[in-house]
Amino acid sequence: MSADVQLDNVWVKFGDFVAVRDASLTIQGGEFFSFLGPSGCGKTTLLRAISGFQHPSTGRILIGGKDMSGIGPNRRPTALIFQNLALFPLMTVWQNISFALEVKGMNKKARRKKADELLELVALPGQGDKMVTELSGGQKQRVAVARALCAEPEVLLLDEPLSALDLKLRQHMRTELRAIQQRAGITFIYITHDQGEALTMSDRVAVMRQGVVDQIGDGTTVYDHPETAFVASFVGENNSFSGTVIEITDGLACVQTECGLLRSRTSSAAPLKKGDDAVVFVRPESIHFCGDDTRRDENGLVATLAHQEFEGHFWHLALKTESGHDIRMSVMNDGRSEVHEIGASVPVGFSTQGAIALAPGELAAD
Amino acid sequence: MRNWLRTFLARNGIGLSVYMLGAVALWVIVMIILPQLFMLDFSFRNNWQQIDPSRMGGPDDVYTMVNYHFLAFGSPNNPDPFNVVDVTVFFRTIVAAIFVTLFDLALCYPIAYYLAQVARGGKARLLVLALIIPFWVNELLRAFAFRILFGEEGTINAILMGIGVLSDPIDFVREDVALYAGLGYAYILLMIFPIYNVIESLDKNQIEAARDLGSSWWRIHRRVVIPFAKPGITSGCTMVFMLSAGALAAPQILGGPSSLWFTQIIYQWFNTGSNWPRGSAYAIVLMLTCVLLVLILMKLFKVKIGEIGR
Numbered sequence: 001m002s003a004d005v006q007l008d009n010v011w012v013k014f015g016d017f018v019a020v021r022d023a024s025l026t027i028q029g030g031e032f033f034s035f036l037g038p039s040g041c042g043k044t045t046l047l048r049a050i051s052g053f054q055h056p057s058t059g060r061i062l063i064g065g066k067d068m069s070g071i072g073p074n075r076r077p078t079a080l081i082f083q084n085l086a087l088f089p090l091m092t093v094w095q096n097i098s099f100a101l102e103v104k105g106m107n108k109k110a111r112r113k114k115a116d117e118l119l120e121l122v123a124l125p126g127q128g129d130k131m132v133t134e135l136s137g138g139q140k141q142r143v144a145v146a147r148a149l150c151a152e153p154e155v156l157l158l159d160e161p162l163s164a165l166d167l168k169l170r171q172h173m174r175t176e177l178r179a180i181q182q183r184a185g186i187t188f189i190y191i192t193h194d195q196g197e198a199l200t201m202s203d204r205v206a207v208m209r210q211g212v213v214d215q216i217g218d219g220t221t222v223y224d225h226p227e228t229a230f231v232a233s234f235v236g237e238n239n240s241f242s243g244t245v246i247e248i249t250d251g252l253a254c255v256q257t258e259c260g261l262l263r264s265r266t267s268s269a270a271p272l273k274k275g276d277d278a279v280v281f282v283r284p285e286s287i288h289f290c291g292d293d294t295r296r297d298e299n300g301l302v303a304t305l306a307h308q309e310f311e312g313h314f315w316h317l318a319l320k321t322e323s324g325h326d327i328r329m330s331v332m333n334d335g336r337s338e339v340h341e342i343g344a345s346v347p348v349g350f351s352t353q354g355a356i357a358l359a360p361g362e363l364a365a366d
Numbered sequence: 367m368r369n370w371l372r373t374f375l376a377r378n379g380i381g382l383s384v385y386m387l388g389a390v391a392l393w394v395i396v397m398i399i400l401p402q403l404f405m406l407d408f409s410f411r412n413n414w415q416q417i418d419p420s421r422m423g424g425p426d427d428v429y430t431m432v433n434y435h436f437l438a439f440g441s442p443n444n445p446d447p448f449n450v451v452d453v454t455v456f457f458r459t460i461v462a463a464i465f466v467t468l469f470d471l472a473l474c475y476p477i478a479y480y481l482a483q484v485a486r487g488g489k490a491r492l493l494v495l496a497l498i499i500p501f502w503v504n505e506l507l508r509a510f511a512f513r514i515l516f517g518e519e520g521t522i523n524a525i526l527m528g529i530g531v532l533s534d535p536i537d538f539v540r541e542d543v544a545l546y547a548g549l550g551y552a553y554i555l556l557m558i559f560p561i562y563n564v565i566e567s568l569d570k571n572q573i574e575a576a577r578d579l580g581s582s583w584w585r586i587h588r589r590v591v592i593p594f595a596k597p598g599i600t601s602g603c604t605m606v607f608m609l610s611a612g613a614l615a616a617p618q619i620l621g622g623p624s625s626l627w628f629t630q631i632i633y634q635w636f637n638t639g640s641n642w643p644r645g646s647a648y649a650i651v652l653m654l655t656c657v658l659l660v661l662i663l664m665k666l667f668k669v670k671i672g673e674i675g676r
């Protein structure tokens with residue numbers, strides 16, 4: 001069973017401080033939905049509001065179409081996996097997992113059986129009699145998932161559960177979680193500040209900034225079609241060029257910047273008009289070297305190579321334009337790309353489609 | 367042990383090590399072991415000092431069970447099968463001390479939980495002050511104040527009669543209510559702080575996790591908070607039990623005329639009875655019983671002695 005979750009104009013305030021500002025969105029039943037945002041943007045607060053530990057100051061939360069106001073966390077069809085897991089250290093693994101059944105008064109034998117099934121599901125067969133303190137980080141992680149699933153929630157809420165794990169294990173657990181979600185068929189609401197995590201696992205991502213949900217969409221939409229400057233700068237890397245819109249035609253913008261006239265796409269969700277201030281965002285991987293044959297729809301720049309890093313499949317280059325603007329650029333190491341000396345002056349360019357002009361706004365801190 | 371000694375020496379140097387070990391040894395021997403050994407020795411001797419000082423150190427001055435025998439069976443011309451007065455008082459004291467301990471536990475656990483997990487900042491500090499400041503008043507004064515409060519013409523009776531709940535005053539002192547209240551109140555801090563200390567270190571998320579999984583408040587306490595707080599509960603109970611079983615001033619002042627506390631009998635042997643050997647024997651029986659009870663309790667609740675120190 002899975003239920004949809006609907007937020008209607010939800011605000012959460014701590015005194016004068018607004019932690020969540022007017023969040024309205026619907027998460028479909030069975031969806032893997034992520035909230036992505038920097039530390040302190042209100043992700044945990046929003047999740048606690050959904051699970052019932054935090055009352056919204058105003059607004060409503062509906063789960064499966066039912067208004068949740070006045071319903072405590074123990075009576076909501078949600079299960080929360082805490083940022084620090086919060087396993088019970090004085091209970092064994094199987095007792096942890098079957099705690100929700102113990103609450104319901106199920107007898108010990110049935111509980112044990114269910115716990116063993118769930119251990120199977122999270123790939124920890126036969127570990128039921130260990131104490132949780134004897135488990136590794138990744139195993140604890142899985143026990144926490146099993147404990148939450150045991151409550152047979154319609155919505156599983158996960159608060160950065162992978163942040164404490166090392167990179168390898170994290171990548172492994174991502175696939176695992178995704179697989180568990182598809183097997184269990186329930187709604188997952190996942191919180192993270194790691195964009196790679198959000199993009200690889202989720203059906204849809206909501207990008208949050210200081211309590212505000214800036215944009216909701218699937219991974220490619222959020223990455224390729226950002227609607228605010230914050231989303232463009234927070235999800236993936238981006239170069240930015242500030243300027244003024246000179247002309248708008250057919251959804252294409254011409255922006256006068258300190259690096260010259262740049263042409264780019266615009267976002268239909270956040271239209272610009274002539275005379276507006278704007279920022280042109282270009283991904284490092286959209287920039288390439290170009291010779292004298294710059295095509296008509298291309299933007300061209302001349303910059304000096306300041307620094308380069310080799311990452312195996314990519315070269316990461318740092319360039320500086322004549323006007324002193326820093327540009328980051330990634331070049332695929334496919335054996336065809338040119339090699340330049342540090343300090344060399346190189347012509348680079350990017351296509352109109354590879355750039356997007358958005359209204360200026362807060363940028364993500366690097 | 368030898369390894370430990372070596373690292374200890376290496377870390378602190380010879381001079382400091384000898385000084386520290388010496389100080390600790392002196393403390394343990396002079397303050398703890400020696401006095402108890404003297405008492406133990408006393409308890410197995412006749413009271414020749416009072417009966418006939420000339421026989422001290424003589425051939426009659428041998429170890430004897432006479433004092434323990436007296437506690438159990440009374441004087442040779444006691445018509446009863448056992449020493450009714452002393453044995454009754456002994457068991458009543460133990461049971462009453464257990465009762466006081468349970469009462470304190472029931473009273474203090476919620477306070478400790480509230481302080482550790484619910485109250486924040488200013489409110490918590492205010493509550494702690496309210497708990498501590500009354501203990502600036504010394505023990506005797508507090509006991510006499512309780513007498514005024516609980517006496518036949520005391521405040522509580524006055525109020526109860528004033529609002530018409532009672533027509534005749536109840537003698538709370540005679541009924542031992544004053545004694546239990548006084549003893550219970552005297553040791554609440556010793557119960558609250560060990561429990562508070564442990565619950566304070568319990569991750570709030572565990573409580574929320576249990577709640578999120580559908581648990582009622584009652585079950586959260588039974589399955590999550592109390593198991594975690596067990597060392598603190600045990601150490602609080604141990605202290606309150608030991609101290610109330612061994613209390614003297616409160617029973618002296620607040621006890622009803624008919625109800626002796628076992629410590630009062632011990633005190634009488636030492637003081638008015640001038641029979642130190644017998645007093646020692648009584649005191650040792652009380653001490654050993656209390657220690658035994660605590661050890662049984664710890665075994666029962668599976669608490670190790672090391673955990674209590676935390």
Ligand SMILES: Nc1ncnc2c1ncn2[C@@H]1O[C@H](COP(=O)(O)OP(=O)(O)OP(=O)(O)O)[C@@H](O)[C@H]1O
Binds near residue numbers: 019037041042043044
């Ligand atoms: N109980 C509270 N009282 C006051 N302020 C709070 C409280 N809980 C959270 N906040 C504030 O709300 C903001 C959002 O906090 P929240 O824990 O939701 O952040 P987050 O997005 O989960 O961050 P992180 O990624 O670091 O976990 C923070 O500025 C925080 O200081």
Ligand SMILES: [Mg+2]
Binds near residue numbers: 083
């Ligand atoms: Mg958080």
